[in-house]
Amino acid sequence: MLGLAKSLLLQGKVQESYSILAKFPPSREYNSAQTLLPLSRALGNLEKGITFDSEEPLDPAFHNTLRLEKRGNLEAAMDGLLDILREDKHYRDGEAQRVMVAILELLGDNNPVARQYRGELASILF
Secondary structure: OHHHHHHHHHOOOHHHHHHHHHOOOOOOOHHHHHHHHHHHHHHHHHHHOOOOOOOOOOHHHHHHHHHHHHOOOHHHHHHHHHHHHHHOOOHHHHHHHHHHHHHHHHHOOOOHHHHHHHHHHHHHHO
């Protein structure tokens, strides 16, 4: 189920992935599914045209990173998220950070690109 949800996210089938992740059964993969949920939720909001009410200056950049991720340009999306986190580590109560961690989860532990971005994320946050 987790593999299917990841595959659907990578294909841009956000609603299908969200329905799997939101009802994910308790198992060894449960934590991974919960890690992916913020990305699926954010992409779903993007598809529905839901925007934030306030005039947060980083909102356009965040929406752009989501559009990049949806198109499959994960590295550019992660670069954008890192830029947002450099400006505001707690953007939208940690939403940018949760989306970044979800993308890293999507890439997997053995991906060299993910390892590089994990290091950059850690240096920004700590």
